Amino acid sequence: MIRYRIVLILFTLVFGVIGxxxxxxxVVKAAQLSELGASxxxxxxxxxxxxxEIETSDGFPIAANKISYLLYADPQxxxxxxxxxxxxxxxxxIDEASISAQLSQDLLWVPIAHGVTPDDxxxxxxxxxxxxxxxxxxxxxxxxxxxxxxxxxxxxxDENGNSTGYFGLEGYYDRLLKGKEGSAVEIHxxxxxxxxxxxxxxxxxxxxxxxxxxxxxxxxxxxAEQKLKEGIEKYGASGGMIGIMDPHTGAILAMANYPSxxxxxxxxxDQDVFKNTLISDLYEPGSTFKPxxxxxxxxxxxxxxxxxxxxxxxxxxxGGYDLHTWDDKYFPNSTMLQVIQHSDNTGMVYVAQKLGLDxxxxxxxxxxxxxxxxxxxxxxxxxxxxxxxxxxxxxxxTTGFGQGINVTPIELMTAFASIANGGKMMQPEVASxxxxxxxxxxxxQPKELGQPMSETTAKVMTEVLVNAVNKGEASFAxxxxxxxxxxxxxxxxxxxxxxxxTQTIASFIGFAPADDPKYVMFVILNRPTAAIYGAETAAPIxxxxxxxxxxxxxxxxxxxx
Amino acid sequence: MKKPIxxxxxxxxxxxxxxxxxxxVSNRISTSGVVLGDAQEQxxxxxxxxxxxxxxxxxQSSLTYISQKATKEGFIENSSTLAxxxxxxxxRK
Numbered sequence: 001m002i003r004y005r006i007v008l009i010l011f012t013l014v015f016g017v018i019g020x021x022x023x024x025x026x027v028v029k030a031a032q033l034s035e036l037g038a039s040x041x042x043x044x045x046x047x048x049x050x051x052x053e054i055e056t057s058d059g060f061p062i063a064a065n066k067i068s069y070l071l072y073a074d075p076q077x078x079x080x081x082x083x084x085x086x087x088x089x090x091x092x093x094i095d096e097a098s099i100s101a102q103l104s105q106d107l108l109w110v111p112i113a114h115g116v117t118p119d120d121x122x123x124x125x126x127x128x129x130x131x132x133x134x135x136x137x138x139x140x141x142x143x144x145x146x147x148x149x150x151x152x153x154x155x156x157x158d159e160n161g162n163s164t165g166y167f168g169l170e171g172y173y174d175r176l177l178k179g180k181e182g183s184a185v186e187i188h189x190x191x192x193x194x195x196x197x198x199x200x201x202x203x204x205x206x207x208x209x210x211x212x213x214x215x216x217x218x219x220x221x222x223x224a225e226q227k228l229k230e231g232i233e234k235y236g237a238s239g240g241m242i243g244i245m246d247p248h249t250g251a252i253l254a255m256a257n258y259p260s261x262x263x264x265x266x267x268x269x270d271q272d273v274f275k276n277t278l279i280s281d282l283y284e285p286g287s288t289f290k291p292x293x294x295x296x297x298x299x300x301x302x303x304x305x306x307x308x309x310x311x312x313x314x315x316x317x318x319g320g321y322d323l324h325t326w327d328d329k330y331f332p333n334s335t336m337l338q339v340i341q342h343s344d345n346t347g348m349v350y351v352a353q354k355l356g357l358d359x360x361x362x363x364x365x366x367x368x369x370x371x372x373x374x375x376x377x378x379x380x381x382x383x384x385x386x387x388x389x390x391x392x393x394x395x396x397x398t399t400g401f402g403q404g405i406n407v408t409p410i411e412l413m414t415a416f417a418s419i420a421n422g423g424k425m426m427q428p429e430v431a432s433x434x435x436x437x438x439x440x441x442x443x444x445q446p447k448e449l450g451q452p453m454s455e456t457t458a459k460v461m462t463e464v465l466v467n468a469v470n471k472g473e474a475s476f477a478x479x480x481x482x483x484x485x486x487x488x489x490x491x492x493x494x495x496x497x498x499x500x501x502t503q504t505i506a507s508f509i510g511f512a513p514a515d516d517p518k519y520v521m522f523v524i525l526n527r528p529t530a531a532i533y534g535a536e537t538a539a540p541i542x543x544x545x546x547x548x549x550x551x552x553x554x555x556x557x558x559x560x561x
Numbered sequence: 562m563k564k565p566i567x568x569x570x571x572x573x574x575x576x577x578x579x580x581x582x583x584x585x586v587s588n589r590i591s592t593s594g595v596v597l598g599d600a601q602e603q604x605x606x607x608x609x610x611x612x613x614x615x616x617x618x619x620x621q622s623s624l625t626y627i628s629q630k631a632t633k634e635g636f637i638e639n640s641s642t643l644a645x646x647x648x649x650x651x652x653r654k
Contacts, residue, residue, distance in 0.1 A: 219624070
């Protein structure tokens with residue numbers, strides 16, 4: 001009996017051990033073994049998504065992808081290292097010492113050069129150098145080189161070495177352009193040849209990035225950049241920017257910055273040039289702000305273009321400060337039409353005081369001043385408007401002529417465009433649609449931000465601005481035969497509690513044709529030295545570009561002077 | 562009693578057929594690896610060639626390139642524009 005029991009216990013123990021071992025292999029180590037098994041018949045392969053392209057409105061890819069190669073070597077296989085280093089150095093224009101250093105390492109794989117062109121690759125391949133090979137890579141390519149660089153941004157690497165978009169459109173639409181990485185198991189035969197690729201489900205394939213179609217007109221962009229550069233050189237400015245927008249939809253047609261950079265070689269540039277100054281630079285706008293304040297007063301029916309200015313007889317004293325006109329010339333009893341025509345600061349003090357602080361704050365809010373516009377670009381900023389209790393009487397007065405208040409150029413252009421669009425303010429949009437890799441197209445619809453003024457006020461203000469162009473200080477530069485509405489601006493630059501007496505930000509904002517505007521354009525020059533006034537610098541650039549834009553739209557002059 | 566024998570016979574026949582089919586298909590698949598590998602390589606090669614050609618087209622149709630080439634060829638910007646104004650309608654003449 002005892003022997004039976006011993007045998008039973010032994011069997012129980014043996015089965016128990018087997019059971020435990022089975023549990024260990026089948027439950028505890030199940031995942032690991034399954035992976036090991038899979039590795040014997042297949043390899044897990046990563047499917048890298050192709051980054052989406054960025055196209056201008058004519059369908060040209062302003063940001064695309066190109067094939068390049070990584071040149072690598074197995075130092076243990078390379079025979080004559082000195083000769084190989086010398087040949088590669090000459091062929092690829094790389095320092096010979098750095099190639100020699102790589103080849104002298106006791107490793108099986110060393111990278112020699114990134115971004116090798118297909119032509120260079122085939123040239124090197126013809127030499128049949130033992131131990132040297134290539135790996136295909138995809139890298140961002142900008143066919144128009146530095147065109148619209150500040151608008152596009154660039155593609156760099158994140159902390160994990162993955163490609164990531166920074167600044168501008170590459171940054172703002174990064175997730176959409178990047179796509180989704182996929183994975184698959186490539187099944188191979190006994191000698192390692194691929195048979196089939198297996199994916200767990202459709203999503204495992206990943207997804208290539210979507211293509212972004214822009215409102216940007218490539219010709220306008222090229223023209224704006226060319227004229228801006230010429231203008232900056234001519235007027236000795238430290239930099240500048242031009243924005244062109246369709247006032248009816250908010251579509252951004254061009255956005256030029258100078259100085260700029262080459263997005264393909266972004267590492268060679270200072271970080272300061274990466275930002276898009278139109279959306280991130282704060283400045284006191286000066287006289288280009290006057291049309292907004294005047295429109296508010298017209299809209300509230302406090303004034304009309306024929307209303308007279310009773311305080312325009314000389315400098316105005318407000319809160320202990322004497323406020324002058326830009327040229328210290330005064331036009332007693334001038335009308336509001338003339339106040340804008342002469343860009344009269346004292347007249348605008350009268351308008352601001354007539355409007356009062358409450359209404360001024362209400363209209364600043366309606367114009368979106370102090371708020372981001374929501375433009376689809378990375379890096380937009382917006383300065384905060386002071387709370388009501390912090391405003392002094394002099395602040396209200398100077399805001400009338402655009403000093404003592406900070407805006408970004410895009411904020412001002414968006415608000416100003418409402419005058420050209422019957423009082424309706426549209427959100428600025430750079431992208432017009434998104435095309436997914438499988439061909440689905442999603443349109444980005446124009447978005448109305450509000451209506452800061454009535455249609456009647458917008459029409460009246462347009463006439464005031466046409467008069468300013470035809471009879472104001474920039475009239476010498478105007479295009480004869482066209483009705484163009486616009487306003488010059490010469491903004492003082494605040495420096496340590498006072499305004500710099502020698503340097504200015506010169507600008508011109510306007511739209512054309514005045515009766516059926518096709519575009520709103522804003523030209524800004526930073527610190528011009530040849531002349532400091534907007535009328536003498538920014539305005540000629542505006543009209544120079546306008547001449548070509550109006551020809552592009554097929555709008556002939558009407559013959560009127 | 563005959564029916565189960567037919568059934569067993571049929572099952573055995575199916576098993577043998579499937580076994581032969583499996584052997585045949587496996588044999589075909591295992592040798593098609595080379596063809597498949599070559600096809601994949603060819604597709605990758607064509608894709609690369611297409612990408613390289615596309616890049617060349619983009620480079621040569623960029624405004625930057627065209628403008629540089631135009632300047633080199635001696636083209637200059639025309640500063641004056643001729644606008645042909647519309648004539649009056651016949652009824653108003």
